[in-house]
């Protein structure tokens with residue numbers, strides 16, 4: 370075996386520099402038939418050409434193989450041809466194993482660092498990465514969820530569409546944009562899409578249009594998180610208005626106002642409840658806005674759909690004229706999305722799902738600076754795969770024990786990448802490594 374660990378190669382010189390190995394070698398097998406015309410026994414050697422192929426890094430240094438490649442002339446067709454090199458990928462002037470290595474490494478590291486370590490141009494690394502993504506996409510069939518989630522996530526400066534399996538709490542895909550066109554096309558191509566019973570979403574008209582067109586059988590539910598958020602925002606508008614009219618001294622009395630006002634009353638301790646009561650006395654509009662927020666949140670505790678609906682109408686009548694502008698976004702949403710919001714009483718999406726997704730979306734905002742959307746998408750969907758990550762170092766090999774036969778591969782359904790895996794990856798600091 371030679372340093373290349375490739376059979377059929379004759380290595381005759383190794384030079385080592387600070388960053389590189391240059392290995393001069395020759396491929397031993399020679400062709401018997403002409404690759405141009407197929408005639409056997411008519412080839413004769415016709416000079417040698419030096420060609421460089423990059424290989425896997427050796428001892429942390431880039432490795433280039435200088436190949437003395439035989440050229441032939443064919444007596445039958447009078448054409449010349451090169452010695453075939455089955456270990457090489459001719460389009461990239463690299464070994465096949467390097468190309469495979471780059472495809473794998475580019476899934477977990479920056480393109481720049483992979484280019485730097487291998488001596489392959491960054492543009493090529495990017496291309497190989499895309500090819501790997503395509504392959505993984507074809508290999509990894511993800512089950513179509515029964516409860517599908519369509520939400521927004523901010524990635525690489527834009528709002529993107531994130532698709533989830535609500536019951537399994539997994540990410541199934543990410544789309545570059547949130548237009549009806551893009552979402553419709555995605556839904557249309559989903560296999561077994563008729564098994565989708567329910568779609569949860571945020572209040573984004575293109576999503577609703579796309580789902581109604583492509584998945585007419587599915588019920589649409591607005592996750593309560595998105596509705597309650599509007600009530601909190603309504604109260605927050607009043608909070609900001611209140612603050613803007615105060616003297617610096619009065620503002621100081623409102624210390625921790627966000628914390629106290631944003632929480633549910635029953636979550637506050639006695640001291641904070643007292644502070645809250647003082648504010649309500651001092652700033653009646655803010656007090657009323659807080660009360661409206663609390664009452665709106667309470668609607669979601671009502672078990673009966675009809676009763677919830679009636680209580681909402683009462684709530685709406687109770688909004689004073691001067692607070693109407695602040696709560697208008699909520700009231701409009703309740704009007705425009707009424708059936709979908711009320712669907713929640715038929716299909717209560719769990720808090721656990723909502724909170725996990727919200728946490729994930731928040732984390733996503735931190736990751737992947739300097740990456741293209743496609744790169745981040747692939748890293749999210751595929752970097753947790755065993756085909757991308759190596760298993761732990763093999764003790765069995767180390768101790769030279771015989772391999773145990775492999776058990777049959779159990780059939781496991783793939784629901785996408787679990788939220789929990791993404792948490793782990795991102796919290797381990799993948800954000801900086803990316």
Ligand SMILES: [Zn+2]
Pocket residue numbers: 403404405406407408443444445446447448
């Ligand atoms: Zn020939």
